[in-house]
Amino acid sequence: MTALGTDLGEVAGFAAQHAYLAGVPLLLGLLISLPLGWVALRRRWLTPPVIVGTGLLYTIPSLALFVLLPGILGTQILDPINVVVAMTLYTIALLTRTVADGLGSVPDHVRQAATAMGYGPLRRFWAVELPMAVPVISAGLRVAAVSNVSMVSVAALIGVSQLGLLFTDGFSRSAMGPIVVGVLACVLLALLFDLLILTLTRLLTPWLRAART
Amino acid sequence: MIRLEGVTKEYAPGHAAVDHLTLEAATGEITVLVGPSGCGKTTSLRMINRMIEPTSGHIFIDGQDTAQVPAAKLRRDIGYVIQHAGLFPHRTVLHNVMTVPRLNGWGRARAESRAREVLELVGLPGDFARRYPAQLSGGQQQRVGVARALASDPSVMLMDEPFSAVDPIAREGLQDDILRLQQELGTTIVLVTHDIDEAIKLGHRVAVLRQGGILAQFSSPADLLAHPADDFVADFVGRDRGYRALSFQQADVPVHPEEPVRIGEQLQRRGDQWLLAVDAEGRPQGWVLPAEVAEAAVALEHLHRGGTVSAVDGSLRSLLDAALSSPSGRGVVTRDGVLAGTVRAEEVLSVIQSAPRPDGTSIQGGAGDSDGAAAGVGPQQNEHR
Numbered sequence: 253m254t255a256l257g258t259d260l261g262e263v264a265g266f267a268a269q270h271a272y273l274a275g276v277p278l279l280l281g282l283l284i285s286l287p288l289g290w291v292a293l294r295r296r297w298l299t300p301p302v303i304v305g306t307g308l309l310y311t312i313p314s315l316a317l318f319v320l321l322p323g324i325l326g327t328q329i330l331d332p333i334n335v336v337v338a339m340t341l342y343t344i345a346l347l348t349r350t351v352a353d354g355l356g357s358v359p360d361h362v363r364q365a366a367t368a369m370g371y372g373p374l375r376r377f378w379a380v381e382l383p384m385a386v387p388v389i390s391a392g393l394r395v396a397a398v399s400n401v402s403m404v405s406v407a408a409l410i411g412v413s414q415l416g417l418l419f420t421d422g423f424s425r426s427a428m429g430p431i432v433v434g435v436l437a438c439v440l441l442a443l444l445f446d447l448l449i450l451t452l453t454r455l456l457t458p459w460l461r462a463a464r465t
Numbered sequence: 466m467i468r469l470e471g472v473t474k475e476y477a478p479g480h481a482a483v484d485h486l487t488l489e490a491a492t493g494e495i496t497v498l499v500g501p502s503g504c505g506k507t508t509s510l511r512m513i514n515r516m517i518e519p520t521s522g523h524i525f526i527d528g529q530d531t532a533q534v535p536a537a538k539l540r541r542d543i544g545y546v547i548q549h550a551g552l553f554p555h556r557t558v559l560h561n562v563m564t565v566p567r568l569n570g571w572g573r574a575r576a577e578s579r580a581r582e583v584l585e586l587v588g589l590p591g592d593f594a595r596r597y598p599a600q601l602s603g604g605q606q607q608r609v610g611v612a613r614a615l616a617s618d619p620s621v622m623l624m625d626e627p628f629s630a631v632d633p634i635a636r637e638g639l640q641d642d643i644l645r646l647q648q649e650l651g652t653t654i655v656l657v658t659h660d661i662d663e664a665i666k667l668g669h670r671v672a673v674l675r676q677g678g679i680l681a682q683f684s685s686p687a688d689l690l691a692h693p694a695d696d697f698v699a700d701f702v703g704r705d706r707g708y709r710a711l712s713f714q715q716a717d718v719p720v721h722p723e724e725p726v727r728i729g730e731q732l733q734r735r736g737d738q739w740l741l742a743v744d745a746e747g748r749p750q751g752w753v754l755p756a757e758v759a760e761a762a763v764a765l766e767h768l769h770r771g772g773t774v775s776a777v778d779g780s781l782r783s784l785l786d787a788a789l790s791s792p793s794g795r796g797v798v799t800r801d802g803v804l805a806g807t808v809r810a811e812e813v814l815s816v817i818q819s820a821p822r823p824d825g826t827s828i829q830g831g832a833g834d835s836d837g838a839a840a841g842v843g844p845q846q847n848e849h850r
């Protein structure tokens with residue numbers, strides 16, 4: 253099947269690749285941001301280096317990162333791992349502050365009550381602080397998801413297979429069709445991510461809806 | 466028994482928030498820490514469950530030095546209730562209350578049935594269990610806070626201004642519940658408040674702290690009112706301590722028969738005399754003026770509800786208050802909630818006049834002559850229960 257002169261079967265394959273390259277880093281980045289955000293919040297002297305340091309990651313041009321990483325990691329230039337690592341770094345850049353903000357939004361008296369009940373620091377984090385930070389973290393995650401989806405396309409310039417290839421293809425052939433299809437697919441993918449995050453958040457925060465009724 | 470031995474906390478070197486505090490909270494009693502803001506009450510309380518570590522000194526619970534017990538383990542064995550309840554907003558009432566049993570490794574089913582049991586105990590049955598904290602009133606949240614602290618059946622419970630954020634009526638109900646629960650369960654409670662009335666109502670023994678965490682007086686409430694150790698305590702206990710001391714005195718007061726009218730009845734009697742209205746069970750409801758009722762039957766809207774009601778064997782304070790607050794000047798007294806008669810202010814006063822002062826001494830004696838002063842741990846028992 254084709255549309256606008258583009259093979260839709262191929263587009264679907266690109267889209268799956270694209271989702272993988274944007275989605276896996278989202279999860280990895282979140283996992284790494286959790287301890288970083290916690291440390292930034294709880295150890296005062298580490299707040300500036302962690303927040304500023306991770307924030308600066310975002311200013312590294314993505315193309316430069318895609319080109320530099322193989323040298324650092326010892327991987328092939330076309331290896332999708334490079335893209336995963338780069339996108340993970342960008343996710344960390346976006347999420348660390350958000351995680352710190354989310355954990356910081358837990359009221360002091362609730363944290364103290366948790367301590368007084370006999371939670372150790374680690375259990376308190378999983379059982380009380382993290383669940384209560386979900387709304388804030390989820391907002392940050394939505395931004396990171398959209399950012400990842402759009403940034404992954406850049407990897408087309410180094411030839412990694414995903415939706416961005418439609419742009420380079422359209423550009424080299426001076427054809428509008430693939431570009432339009434590529435943009436639509438990207439937007440659709442971003443919306444899908446957004447919907448997924450929203451649904452998960454909703455499932456994790458029944459207490460927020462109860463409070464409003 | 467909880468024993469603080471020379472406990473000091475300095476947040477900054479040389480500035481003691483609590484200074485060489487030595488005191489004993491007896492097993493099965495309510496010990497109240499009271500004092501002005503910033504005097505170190507919360508700090509003292511939190512050193513007991515090691516949320517704050519003392520700079521020096523030792524704290525023993527039933528002879529065991531708390532410094533030797535892992536902090537998290539220690540805290541699971543001690544109930545803790547704070548102002549604003551500190552409930553976990555993301556958990557239902559039931560799961561809030563299940564917290565400590567679950568931390569102690571109980572299975573889900575056992576923790577849940579225990580949680581339902583304590584919720585019942587604090588007056589929040591059935592349907593409340595499924596709600597989230599945001600769906601409760603402040604007073605109800607505080608009840609859940611108490612239930613959560615009670616869930617693992619701790620022998621020791623710490624309470625930091627548990628009722629200061631709820632309105633006066635809800636507060637009284639909560640206070641009465643705590644008294645009842647403490648009596649039923651025999652829990653050893655240390656309670657912090659800045660409200661001297663609450664201290665006197667709840668405490669078997671009351672520790673008055675002054676700025677810098679220094680113990681000013683530690684004695685029974687009656688003794689505190691009768692013999693403030695010094696000007697600071699006298700000031701803190703307040704001007705109407707003579708009146709409040711009547712809370713701890715009981716005596717027989719003449720009870721006059723009172724011919725009530727029933728709500729829903731037609732008035733037989735006329736005139737400008739106040740009449741007392743009772744419900745079908747004989748419980749006093751309020752006063753009525755015949756003129757305001759006219760030809761109608763006595764109804765709720767005719768009631769003047771100004772007066773307080775005292776139990777016939779209540780304290781002299783509640784008897785006097787019933788008489789003083791009654792629009793008719795006749796103070797309503799009840800036995801098991803049912804009208805027993807009325808008392809007169811002048812007769813209560815003359816009983817007060819002739820009654821012995823607490824401990825056989827004079828209330829007017831004033832400050833400075835007390836033997837209950839300072840850190841002394843005397844043998845006096847609380848007389849108000």
Ligand SMILES: Nc1ncnc2c1ncn2[C@@H]1O[C@H](COP(=O)(O)OP(=O)(O)OP(=O)(O)O)[C@@H](O)[C@H]1O
Binds near residue numbers: 482501506
């Ligand atoms: N974490 C802290 N760091 C430094 N100083 C503190 C800290 N916590 C309390 N303090 C100081 O220690 C003193 C006692 O504080 P604490 O909270 O024990 O008082 P409190 O009697 O509970 O007061 P309140 O009735 O206002 O709750 C105060 O002067 C307070 O400013």
Ligand SMILES: [Mg+2]
Binds near residue numbers: 508
């Ligand atoms: Mg305090």
